[in-house]
Amino acid sequence: QKEVEQDPGPLSVPEGAIVSLNCTYSNSAFQYFMWYRQYSRKGPELLMYTYSSGNKEDGRFTAQVDKSSKYISLFIRDSQPSDSATYLCAMSALGGNNRLAFGKGNQVVVIP
Amino acid sequence: NAGVTQTPKFQVLKTGQSMTLQCAQDMNHNSMYWYRQDPGMGLRLIYYSASEGTTDKGEVPNGYNVSRLNKREFSLRLESAAPSQTSVYFCASRPGQGADTQYFGPGTRLTVL
Numbered sequence: 001q002k003e004v005e006q007d008p009g010p011l012s013v014p015e016g017a018i019v020s021l022n023c024t025y026s027n028s029a030f031q032y033f034m035w036y037r038q039y040s041r042k043g044p045e046l047l048m049y050t051y052s053s054g055n056k057e058d059g060r061f062t063a064q065v066d067k068s069s070k071y072i073s074l075f076i077r078d079s080q081p082s083d084s085a086t087y088l089c090a091m092s093a094l095g096g097n098n099r100l101a102f103g104k105g106n107q108v109v110v111i112p
Numbered sequence: 113n114a115g116v117t118q119t120p121k122f123q124v125l126k127t128g129q130s131m132t133l134q135c136a137q138d139m140n141h142n143s144m145y146w147y148r149q150d151p152g153m154g155l156r157l158i159y160y161s162a163s164e165g166t167t168d169k170g171e172v173p174n175g176y177n178v179s180r181l182n183k184r185e186f187s188l189r190l191e192s193a194a195p196s197q198t199s200v201y202f203c204a205s206r207p208g209q210g211a212d213t214q215y216f217g218p219g220t221r222l223t224v225l
Contacts, residue, residue, distance in 0.1 A: 008152075032212040032213075034212075034213060036216075041219075042218060042219070043116075043202055043216035043217050043218045043219050044155070044202070044216045045216065046213050046214075046215065049213050088154070088155070090214075092212045099157060099160070099170070100157075100212070100214060102154050102155045103154065104152070104153070104154035105154060
């Protein structure tokens with residue numbers, strides 16, 4: 001079983017829809033949870049960062065962490081064509097030797 | 113403030129040739145990383161440097177070497193390139209203790225013929 005599982009998609013939605021992305025993981029030691037956005041032919045950029053369980057909101061983006069289920073989610077409200085990108089989840093353990101475990105990424109296309 | 117920079121942006125090599133990918137960060141970060149990204153495989157860690165003067169193997173180190181030249185710079189060397197090393201290479205840096213986020217460079221697209 002891979003440490004982090006993420007359905008690669010692709011996911012196509014109409015402009016204005018809510019985008020829902022998720023990852024599951026197997027390592028109960030993970031404490032830090034991140035979402036990265038990667039535009040085509042660019043490097044990943046940090047989008048959301050959460051420590052431990054709970055929700056975090058930043059504008060149209062909401063990240064949720066459910067450690068009891070080993071499940072994290074990213075929601076994008078009022079999606080825009082500029083949100084079309086690949087979204088990667090990443091996580092690490094406290095003192096986890098500096099290493100992040102990444103999902104494979106989920107390609108999202110927002111259709112105008 | 114340029115963040116993480118990588119050179120070159122593109123490179124084509126023949127099998128057996130060598131090259132060094134350069135990475136520099138101007139954020140005074142302690143840790144630096146090299147990843148490769150392949151379709152369907154996601155990001156895979158090649159080597160990392162937790163602090164200046166230290167380097168450690170990641171998930172896929174075979175065929176690569178690294179040098180942490182100073183706090184700013186972390187280079188990746190391919191001594192004898194193989195077609196299996198055709199990939200997009202990303203360098204990343206991390207602030208240090210208490211912050212597990214990593215910041216990525218723009219990538220180097222390498223093709224080995």
